[in-house]
Amino acid sequence: MDTTALFDLKGKVAVVTGGAMGIGLASCRMLAAFGASVVVADREPDVAHLAAEEIRNEGGAALAVACDVTKDDDLVHLVTRTLQEYGRIDILVNNVGGGGAGKEDPSKIELARFIRVFELNVFSMWRLCQLVAPHMNKGGYGSIINMSSMASVNTSPAISAYASSKAAINHMTRNLAFDYGPGIRVNAIGPGAVRTHALSTVLTPKIEKRMLAHTPLKRLGEPEDIAGAVLYFAAPISAWVSGQVLFVNGGGEQTLD
């Protein structure tokens, strides 16, 4: 058995949304380290360029593309630019997501805010899947990885837009696995609390202590912990895995309340 081929991404092209920072950046670096050419798609072009440069300095191949995933023209351009540069798309990490943070009290927010969370977290993912799928089929390899959250199964106050959008991602993933199979696998990852910029805006020592009390592995996640799961779903080792949601959470549950 040639085990080296199971994680080999040489010749494959990966698009990672929100790839400039946090979980997205760690995923880009991980995929590049295993041979993929990566497209760092982010709405912050300067940070995306720095990320791509960092990956190239590490010996990988990377291209930065400015892209706000809530803008259809940007998504279309992302696919066109990737094909222009690398000629194929094999892996899509739909990583961008936001909202939540215990700030979605229905007595304080407008419907428009709820809609925006779904536009950012769900509609953008669905649309990018639609745009890349023909190219994955044409190239003969396809793995789509959607970034969900433990919030998709946890229940907490003032987080109903984010939590329900992430739950939608789980079920959308399971259903799209039928629509895009057999040529393309569609899976999702549900991170627990991971030390990124997004988490730092809400984490306090008190909250962290409570989270760790409910976490068997007694630490919060690092972006690389999630990137490991991204690699698994992206690579041939998971060739018979589709429609799954993998929770990566230190074995526990970390909520803000």
Ligand SMILES: NC(=O)c1ccc[n+]([C@@H]2O[C@H](COP(=O)([O-])OP(=O)(O)OC[C@H]3O[C@@H](n4cnc5c(N)ncnc54)[C@H](O)[C@@H]3O)[C@@H](O)[C@H]2O)c1
């Ligand atoms: N960090 C956590 O604890 C945690 C837990 C569960 C789920 N998640 C999920 O993981 C994903 C990444 O989170 P993170 O913590 O790494 O975030 P982060 O804030 O550290 O990084 C997000 C990246 O996405 C980019 N971005 C934001 N909006 C964008 C848009 N509209 N278009 C393109 N790029 C955009 C930002 O510029 C940034 O580079 C999200 O889907 C989030 O919901 C994170």
